[in-house]
Amino acid sequence: MPIEIRTASTASEAAGLLAGDRQARLLSGGTLVMRDLNEGRLTDGLLVRLADPAYRQIALSGSRVEFGAGVTMATILKRRELACLHGAARAIGGPAVRNMATVGGNLFAETPYGDFTVALLALDAQVMVLQGFGAPRAVALEEFLAGRGRAPSGLVTAVQVTLPQNAADFRFRKVSRVRPKGIAVLSIAALLPTSGGRVTGARIAYGAMAPTPIRAKAVERALDGKALDAAAITAARAVAAEGTRPATDAVASEWYRREVLPVHLARLLSGQE
Structure with a gap:
């Protein structure tokens, strides 16, 4: 079957589509999925796009930051209050890649990629994972990485970190x-x-x-x-x-x-x- 692309308007809808087809993949920034498509490793199946604006927003509350999983490295580099993460965001490819590469996608980048995830791990990040309907659950990034690829983990909707006081x-x-x-x-x-x-x-x-x-x-x-x-x-x-x-x-x-x-x-x- 050829590649099929479906757009979900909410995170719950996207999670449902992914849960209903274990071969389905989320199409976010596309730096990982499109590479597989262009190099012939992905030839058929379902790609899911998430159109919910919250998926690409950054929410700050004091030193606590929630990155929507679709936030790009370029967006992070535009925010002065996130200056401590600029070095890690700038380490992701060149400007064209940073305009597309997302926080959530970087969690799934295979070694030797995934530099931004290294920074998140040092900051004790929490990954918000949605499985079907209901509220996302928080998973420590270290636990998330240890279980990556073992079983369907649901839809990553956001990543939360606490910025250092200094x-x-x-x-x-x-x-x-x-x-x-x-x-x-x-x-x-x-x-x-x-x-x-x-x-x-x-x-x-x-x-x-x-x-x-x-x-x-x-x-x-x-x-x-x-x-x-x-x-x-x-x-x-x-x-x-x-x-x-x-x-x-x-x-x-x-x-x-x-x-x-x-x-x-x-x-x-x-x-x-």
């Missing part, structure tokens, strides 16, 4: 062979809140170091309760690769990713460009 507490770094828009060798995001000169509640996330973005929990443990000084950074470097499962691909080898990870982690932690 923008300097959040750092993002993408390493690529081609700048500024090359595919990631790896990416790192770090939330490093401090109290009394010591790190409290560090959250570190990696991209391209496992099949999905992951937390660097050994690094978090090495930093918590410590001043962010040379000794703490050395301790973080020593456990940087713990729990990682990088792949070898056209961008970099598994060996290379493991070798350069501690170097770039140290640079990010020390505030180097």
Whole structure:
């Protein structure tokens, strides 16, 4: 059967269409789906478009932000209050891609893509998932990523994050062979809140170091309760690769990713460009 495109006016309608056909796919920004279509991996089936304006809106309440899953990287870059996420949004392709690539779509990008999701993971994001009718349920992004692809997860309607009180507490770094828009060798995001000169509640996330973005929990443990000084950074470097499962691909080898990870982690932690 040829490709069929249906437009849903509400999230519930879209969720119902997706639930009724396990092969159906949501067509949001199209940077993933259209690539599969153009390269012949997708030749038939149902594509669902969601026309609900809320799907492409950003709602702010104090430091809490809800991104409609259809919000694009270009939209994020236009908002000054989201400046701490601009580095991660700017890491997504060039201007043409950023005009189309969405927050929700980035959650499903296969490694070594998905740089914006790495930033969201460091910020302890919640994914709002709608299954059929009713209200969306909140799923921790870490849990969402762990279960991605195992079973139909429903329609992602939004992503919620709490912005850091101090923008300097959040750092993002993408390493690529081609700048500024090359595919990631790896990416790192770090939330490093401090109290009394010591790190409290560090959250570190990696991209391209496992099949999905992951937390660097050994690094978090090495930093918590410590001043962010040379000794703490050395301790973080020593456990940087713990729990990682990088792949070898056209961008970099598994060996290379493991070798350069501690170097770039140290640079990010020390505030180097």
